[in-house]
Amino acid sequence: MVKNILTTLLALLISSLFSSQSFSGVLRVGLVLDKGGKDDKSFNSAAYAGATKAEKELKIELKYVEATDTNAIESLLRNFARKNYDLVIGVGFAEKDSMSKVAPQFPNVKFAIIDGEVSKPNVRSLMFAEHEGAFIVGALAAMATKTEHVGFVGGMDIPLIRRFSMGYSAGAKYIKPKINVSENYVGVTGEAWNNPAKSKELAITQYGNGADVIFVAAGASNTGVFDAAEDKKKLAIGCDSNQNWIKPGFILTSMFKAVDVAVFDTIKDAQQNKFTGGLVQFGLKNLGVNYTSDKYNEKLLTAEMRTKIEEIKKKIILGQIQVPDYFKRK
Amino acid sequence: MDLFLFFTALFLATLRLATPLVFASLGGMISERSGIINIALESFMLMGAFVGAVAAHYSEHAWIGWMAAFLGGLAIAAVYAFFVIELRADQIITGMAFNLLAMGLIPFFSKILFNSTGSTPSLPLESRFSFEPLLVAALLVLALSWWLKNTRSGLWLLFAGENPQALLASGVSVKKVRWAAVTLSGGFAAWGGASLSLYLASSYSPLMTGGRGFMALASLIFGKWRPVPTFLACLLFALADAIQIRLQGVQINGTEIPVQFIQILPYIVTIIALAGFIGTSRPPKALGKEL
Numbered sequence: 231m232v233k234n235i236l237t238t239l240l241a242l243l244i245s246s247l248f249s250s251q252s253f254s255g256v257l258r259v260g261l262v263l264d265k266g267g268k269d270d271k272s273f274n275s276a277a278y279a280g281a282t283k284a285e286k287e288l289k290i291e292l293k294y295v296e297a298t299d300t301n302a303i304e305s306l307l308r309n310f311a312r313k314n315y316d317l318v319i320g321v322g323f324a325e326k327d328s329m330s331k332v333a334p335q336f337p338n339v340k341f342a343i344i345d346g347e348v349s350k351p352n353v354r355s356l357m358f359a360e361h362e363g364a365f366i367v368g369a370l371a372a373m374a375t376k377t378e379h380v381g382f383v384g385g386m387d388i389p390l391i392r393r394f395s396m397g398y399s400a401g402a403k404y405i406k407p408k409i410n411v412s413e414n415y416v417g418v419t420g421e422a423w424n425n426p427a428k429s430k431e432l433a434i435t436q437y438g439n440g441a442d443v444i445f446v447a448a449g450a451s452n453t454g455v456f457d458a459a460e461d462k463k464k465l466a467i468g469c470d471s472n473q474n475w476i477k478p479g480f481i482l483t484s485m486f487k488a489v490d491v492a493v494f495d496t497i498k499d500a501q502q503n504k505f506t507g508g509l510v511q512f513g514l515k516n517l518g519v520n521y522t523s524d525k526y527n528e529k530l531l532t533a534e535m536r537t538k539i540e541e542i543k544k545k546i547i548l549g550q551i552q553v554p555d556y557f558k559r560k
Numbered sequence: 561m562d563l564f565l566f567f568t569a570l571f572l573a574t575l576r577l578a579t580p581l582v583f584a585s586l587g588g589m590i591s592e593r594s595g596i597i598n599i600a601l602e603s604f605m606l607m608g609a610f611v612g613a614v615a616a617h618y619s620e621h622a623w624i625g626w627m628a629a630f631l632g633g634l635a636i637a638a639v640y641a642f643f644v645i646e647l648r649a650d651q652i653i654t655g656m657a658f659n660l661l662a663m664g665l666i667p668f669f670s671k672i673l674f675n676s677t678g679s680t681p682s683l684p685l686e687s688r689f690s691f692e693p694l695l696v697a698a699l700l701v702l703a704l705s706w707w708l709k710n711t712r713s714g715l716w717l718l719f720a721g722e723n724p725q726a727l728l729a730s731g732v733s734v735k736k737v738r739w740a741a742v743t744l745s746g747g748f749a750a751w752g753g754a755s756l757s758l759y760l761a762s763s764y765s766p767l768m769t770g771g772r773g774f775m776a777l778a779s780l781i782f783g784k785w786r787p788v789p790t791f792l793a794c795l796l797f798a799l800a801d802a803i804q805i806r807l808q809g810v811q812i813n814g815t816e817i818p819v820q821f822i823q824i825l826p827y828i829v830t831i832i833a834l835a836g837f838i839g840t841s842r843p844p845k846a847l848g849k850e851l
Contacts, residue, residue: 266678267667267677267678267766268676268677268678269676269677269678269679270678270679271678271679296677298663298766387818387819387820387823412809413808413809414805414808414809415808415819415823417770417823418820418823418824421767421770421771424765424766424767424768424770425768425770426760426761426762426763426765426768427580427756427760427761427768428770430760430761431573431576431577431760431802431805432805434573435569435573435805435806438565438569450678450679450765450766453679453682453761453762453763453765454760454761457761457762460685461685476682
């Protein structure tokens, strides 16, 4: 009896080992989204969009999971790797530590991480020059403000978000050196990225203190600031994805990170055996970060602002304007 | 004049931040006064936030969302009541289980309805509240404190938590009283959630309660399980939060206080408050005890 059970178990084990291997030659991609989930209308949504685009156009096999808890990330990454997925993509700085632990254990699996740098040979780190994008929207905010006071609402006080705020206020001060910049943070734990009620309260306070344009980098909490802008008839600036559509007329622009392109290109490279580890930078130069302009905000951005901002972009690309980078501060 | 404006803004922010806490802690109060520990408030709130946002989205009416949230809260609390009253499951563990359940259940329904595990579609201004939940919260405090003091059923509730045997002896079913109390607590806590999704924000987003259910429990203990003091405790916590928002980035002698220190202010107030600053806070005698 016991023997029977053991044989069955063994058979199951073997079959499961084989079934999870890909014989068809289809590239299998595992996507680990972080706490915001695939519908955060922001960062994770962009990664998911890039991956589903690859699924359709490149005929890969895509599986995604959402880490509802930061502690779960490591096992989610390991799960994909153990099932011999060809490429495992981690979305967000919160996955950095787990990935530096898991990646060396599976040298044959390719890994990619967004917004974090993991220096292992089989990991591609996709980093964005947030400070450059933030500088651009900071300059736009300074051009749009009538009260000479702009605001910034970040999710958590962490280096990545400081990078946004530093670039933003530098951009605003580039246009108007005497401008007032308020800065607030939503929370101290992961719930900060998911607390629109709180971010709305922060925005109401900033608008109440005289700010009339607020840049928000707080994941799914962004919508709270947009609501406040609508209530108070002021302006907000979105982040990561193009969020202009969420509240047309109240969102000046969005600081766009081409997370979707980064994800798509990485999958494409893996499929064509061109995958390389190491650091890949996305900045203004290769349109990895940018401000967005579409039918929802065309009335808010004047022609004058557009010309001026294109000029500034050129200067940054040529190195004539040095954008302060929180990661490289002394 | 500036000072006046500052205090008005602070006062309004306090009221807004307190609203979800008030509903949740009043819900918790009813349940705990009847003798049932309720740490599942967080899940009731999440349920209310979700059901409210969904109903308001489809009906395009905030009040329909509000009522639906109440019903949703009743429903999930009824399941909780079934477990802890009928099956006599451990109240703490069941409460935790419900908090975890809500985290998984809501994305499941959300996926079916909107093909999204994240937030629900955002609600336009017309199908949101602009101030109404504030009034409802204040009325509820008054109504509950009157009800507990002046009605027969209010006394039943108190006795179910203090001396259930006496209540039994007088021919009233303790079980029924507790069932009613626990389900009603779900409805009220769900209003707390709905005031987040329909009033303070504009849609349901995952885990949007952010621990407010536990803050509500703290207010409840701080308020010694009585409606008006509990309400004041909620206001105190909300005030700490509102001050915290305004203190961020303030400089003292040219050096900026790290923002994290300011952000933990509400939690420090909670700890100090609960560490006996208020004198003894005595829970209902039969709280958490089986019949």
